[in-house]
Amino acid sequence: MNAPLTSAPLALKDPSLLKSQCYVNGEWIGKGVDPIINPATGQTIALVPRFGAKEAAEAVEHADRAFKLWSKKTAKERSNILRKWFDLMIANTDDLATIMTAEQGKPLAEAKGEIAYAASFVEFFSEEARRVNGEVIPTHRPDHRIIVQKQPIGVCAAITPWNFPAAMITRKCSPAIAVGCTTVVKPAPETPLTALALAELAHRAGLPAGVLNIITGDAAPIGKTWCEHPTVRFIGFTGSTPVGKLLMAQAASTVKRVGLELGGNAPFIVFDDADIDAAVEGAMASKYRNMGQTCVCANRLYVHETVHDEFVAKFTAKVRELKVGNGFDVGVTQGPLIKAAAVDKVVRHVEDALAKGAKVETGGKRSALGQTFYEPTVLSGVTKDMIVTQEETFGPVAPVYKFKTEDEVIHLANDQPFGLASYFYGRDIGRIFRVAEALEFGMVGINTGMVGVDVAPFGGVKESGLGREGSHHGVEEFLELKLMMLGGIDK
Ligand SMILES: NC(=O)c1ccc[n+]([C@@H]2O[C@H](COP(=O)([O-])OP(=O)(O)OC[C@H]3O[C@@H](n4cnc5c(N)ncnc54)[C@H](O)[C@@H]3O)[C@@H](O)[C@H]2O)c1
Ligand SMILES: O=C[C@H](O)CS(=O)(=O)O
Numbered sequence: 001m002n003a004p005l006t007s008a009p010l011a012l013k014d015p016s017l018l019k020s021q022c023y024v025n026g027e028w029i030g031k032g033v034d035p036i037i038n039p040a041t042g043q044t045i046a047l048v049p050r051f052g053a054k055e056a057a058e059a060v061e062h063a064d065r066a067f068k069l070w071s072k073k074t075a076k077e078r079s080n081i082l083r084k085w086f087d088l089m090i091a092n093t094d095d096l097a098t099i100m101t102a103e104q105g106k107p108l109a110e111a112k113g114e115i116a117y118a119a120s121f122v123e124f125f126s127e128e129a130r131r132v133n134g135e136v137i138p139t140h141r142p143d144h145r146i147i148v149q150k151q152p153i154g155v156c157a158a159i160t161p162w163n164f165p166a167a168m169i170t171r172k173c174s175p176a177i178a179v180g181c182t183t184v185v186k187p188a189p190e191t192p193l194t195a196l197a198l199a200e201l202a203h204r205a206g207l208p209a210g211v212l213n214i215i216t217g218d219a220a221p222i223g224k225t226w227c228e229h230p231t232v233r234f235i236g237f238t239g240s241t242p243v244g245k246l247l248m249a250q251a252a253s254t255v256k257r258v259g260l261e262l263g264g265n266a267p268f269i270v271f272d273d274a275d276i277d278a279a280v281e282g283a284m285a286s287k288y289r290n291m292g293q294t295c296v297c298a299n300r301l302y303v304h305e306t307v308h309d310e311f312v313a314k315f316t317a318k319v320r321e322l323k324v325g326n327g328f329d330v331g332v333t334q335g336p337l338i339k340a341a342a343v344d345k346v347v348r349h350v351e352d353a354l355a356k357g358a359k360v361e362t363g364g365k366r367s368a369l370g371q372t373f374y375e376p377t378v379l380s381g382v383t384k385d386m387i388v389t390q391e392e393t394f395g396p397v398a399p400v401y402k403f404k405t406e407d408e409v410i411h412l413a414n415d416q417p418f419g420l421a422s423y424f425y426g427r428d429i430g431r432i433f434r435v436a437e438a439l440e441f442g443m444v445g446i447n448t449g450m451v452g453v454d455v456a457p458f459g460g461v462k463e464s465g466l467g468r469e470g471s472h473h474g475v476e477e478f479l480e481l482k483l484m485m486l487g488g489i490d491k
Contacts, residue, residue, distance in 0.1 A: 010045065010102055012095045019196035020046045022055070022216055026209025030055075033074035034216065036193055039325040039336040041103040041370045048192050051217030056184070056225040059213040063155040063182040064231045066210025071152045073388035075130045082126035082178055084205035089119040089198070096166065096197055100325040104165055104373070105335040106290050108327055112348040118166035118198075118455040121470060122174045128475055129178035144489035148197035150479045152180035153257070157226040159219070159247070160195070162188035162338055163293045169195050170235040171458070172259070175474045177211060181234075185214045188239075190338055192216045224344060227251045234259065234477060238295075241418075241463050248466075259467035259477050261295065261459060263392050264420035267413035268298035268449070269435070271406075271426035272306045275447070279425040280314045281396065282449030287421060288322060288376060291334050292341070292396040295464075296421035296443070296451060299392055300382075301400045302409050308402050312380055319398070322376045323369050336372035337395060343374050352387045353399060354378050365394070385480045392414055406431065408463045414440045420460035421451050442468075 010018060020032035030049030038045055070078070089096065097111035106114070120137040137146040156176045160168040165187065173183045187195035192214075199214045213221065226232050227250030235251045236398030237244050238261040250436060266285060270279045286298040303311045326403050327335035339345050350364055374396055382388060382399040389399070403409040413422060423445035424435055436444045443451040452458055457468035466478050 004443050007478075010098055010242070014092065014095055017092065017095050017197040017200055018046060018099060018193060018356065019200060019223070020048055021196075021354050022049050022051060023196060023199035023203070023212070023214045024055070024059050025066075025213065026203065030216075033263040033383060034189065036103050036190070038102050039338055040370075042370075046193060048196075048216040049218055050223065051215045053221040053225045055215055055217065056186075056222040057216055057229065059184045060074065060155055060229050060231050060463070062210040063184050066208060066288040067152075068152055068181075070177075070182055070208060072210050073180065075132065078178055078180065079126045079129040081131065081206050082122055082174060085202050085207065086122040086126060088201040088205055089115060089122060092201060094196075096194065100191070100194045103193050103333070104162060105327050105338060106337050107332050110290060111327070114164055114167055117452070117454075118164075118170040123134055123172040124454040124470070125174040125178040125474070126240055127448055128472060130177065131472070132179055132475060132479065141165060143488060145486040147484040147486065149482045149484060150179075151482050153458055153478055154181060154233040155185050155231050156181045157174050157232050158183060158185045158186050158236040159223055159226075159239065160185065161239045161291055162190040163295075165191035165194035168197060168238045168261075171469045171474075172238070173212060175469075176234070176236075176478045177207070179475050179478050181478050182211045183213065184232070185212070185215065186219065186222050187216065189216065189219065212387065223247055227256065228253050230254050231393050232256060238259070244465065259469065260465040261469060262364060262420070262463065262465040263301045263418055264295040264297070264460065265390070265392050265416050265418040266296055266421045266423060266441075269299045269413065269426075269427075269441075270301070270307060270311055271305040271408055271425035271431065274307065274425035275427070276311055276314060277382050278447060279311060280318055282423065282425065282445070282447070283315055284318050284449070286445070286449035287335065287398045288319070288396055291337055291374075293337065293394050295392075297394075298398065298423060298449070300413075301328055301398055302403050302412060303400055305353060305402045305404055308400075312361060312400055312415070315398070315400075316378045319376045319378050324369060324373055324375065327349050333465060333482060334376055334396060337372070337374060338372075340371040342395060343372060346374050346393060346397055349391065349393045350377060350379065351380060351390045356383065356386050358382050358386065361400075384412065384415075406435065410435060410438045414438075417463040418460070419462035420464035421445065423449055447452055
């Protein structure tokens with residue numbers, strides 16, 4: 001059904017950044033039919049095309065033709081275009097953030113922060129493009145020489161989530177493009193407008209047709225087409241673990257590489273020697289960023305019994321200062337969740353915890369602002385039999401547990417299938433190394449609540465994913481090592 005456009009046009013300095021078509025082979029194609037809804041107001045912002053398997057295959061063919069040219073560009077040529085893309089993202093931050101807040105809901109200041117974060121990957125990999133060096137290996141025979149060349153793997157697919165509509169795309173596409181690959185991208189159905197605006201800026205930066213292709217539409221057939229297409233050499237996915245497992249299975253049909261950034265269930269541990277004020281600050285940053293809708297949010301807060309009451313009192317006081325509302329409104333620090341179903345999941349988690357004996361320190365109920373809003377919540381008296389312990393809540397709920405010993409809390413932290421981010425606060429150097437090495441997670445924040453940055457490898461272990469994004473490691477999954485064994489050198 002074509003939902004009517006019921007919202008006033010977004011206040012953009014450059015209205016041409018608001019796209020309602022797909023970007024394929026350097027052209028805008030398709031007819032908008034699926035509404036993109038503002039989660040704060042329920043209004044329709046724009047309509048986007050509903051593409052499927054056919055268009056997904058066509059995008060791969062365009063990307064493959066472009067690969068043959070793009071991979072032959074010099075590293076400096078690729079670097080220069082990525083740098084221009086970065087410059088245009090920064091110059092258009094306000095419009096990109098406005099589009100993001102409208103479709104995703106996060107407060108405008110957070111959206112601007114994400115644009116800077118997303119742009120930082122483009123900048124970083126514009127520099128890495130020129131650092132992809134091969135090797136000459138000391139020979140085993142005087143008449144032989146051994147050379148290892150790093151070559152771009154080809155067409156890479158990216159399927160991304162709604163919680164970081166810009167950064168999850170640039171964190172995958174900029175390293176791929178930097179080393180000479182080409183890309184086909186399906187953004188989340190909730191938040192494609194940010195992705196399409198990024199494509200427009202890439203076009204303006206001079207990225208050749210077919211290097212970046214972005215289509216919207218039916219996720220399952222698009223994903224299956226790319227997973228099974230013999231020309232696609234890599235599937236990059238950021239999203240839930242169940243979908244990640246499905247894509248990994250589908251990609252096996254053509255022995256593709258996969259890069260999986262999946263679900264999390266981060267422990268946040270406060271030891272007895274922690275700086276409590278710093279721990280509260282770190283917990284606020286980790287827990288309530290994006291209304292708790294990040295894969296690295298503190299999902300379980302374990303506080304040593306000797307400092308528990310002080311931490312809960314100070315933490316709860318800070319949470320009560322959060323202001324819930326429309327992300328465009330001045331002073332709002334907590335916007336809506338992405339959709340009503342997300343709030344329903346939060347309600348289910350909180351009600352389960354209360355039924356099993358948890359206590360509400362603050363919040364604990366839907367906001368009167370509407371069906372997509374939930375009050376920032378702190379629960380105490382939480383135990384491991386509650387759903388919040390085993391499942392990622394993906395909302396503004398902080399379950400607090402008490403613990404007695406280091407061994408006990410390390411076991412509790414590790415005793416679940418996820419392994420993305422983890423955090424702890426403490427100052428004893430011996431404990432810092434013991435705990436950091438014992439935690440079964442891809443990332444450990446020590447006396448900090450934030451781990452995601454362009455220069456550091458981001459990724460998880462166990463059922464939180466495969467591979468690393470960002471940092472100089474971030475190009476490796478887009479490169480093949482080619483051995484050149486040269487004989488007959490003595491003739
Ligand atoms: N590890 C990370 O970096 C990271 C980052 C953001 C989100 N996430 C995780 O993502 C989840 C929330 O995001 P979400 O709700 O968008 O996840 P999701 O898995 O439902 O969707 C993610 C993407 O996959 C697509 N998709 C869904 N079903 C598909 C299918 N059968 N075939 C192909 N594509 C399909 C969606 O359209 C979307 O583009 C949470 O679990 C969160 O932890 C992880
Ligand atoms: O939600 C997942 C993001 O990758 C979190 S971060 O912004 O990269 O820290």
